[in-house]
Amino acid sequence: MTTPLHDPVAKITERVYKELEVLHALDEPKSVTGLQQELDWSAADVQGIVRRLEAIDAVVVIAGRVKRRSTTI
Numbered sequence: 001m002t003t004p005l006h007d008p009v010a011k012i013t014e015r016v017y018k019e020l021e022v023l024h025a026l027d028e029p030k031s032v033t034g035l036q037q038e039l040d041w042s043a044a045d046v047q048g049i050v051r052r053l054e055a056i057d058a059v060v061v062i063a064g065r066v067k068r069r070s071t072t073i
Helices: 006-025 032-039 043-055
Strands: 059-062 065-068
Touching (some): 006 032, 043 059
Antiparallel strands (some): 059 065
């Protein structure tokens, strides 16, 4: 018996790479709109990624601006 892993692993890999792209773009605090424009992604995608990064304490949103916390990758 085998378990097809390609699809789940591909989804996780894509998510992690997008999270890393957002972290990389946060060389200084930026608005979600600024991130959306810089990365050329939809608002929903950027908001979802920012929420996930907030949940793991990698970023904080203060006064509408996303700030990267000190993280070890």
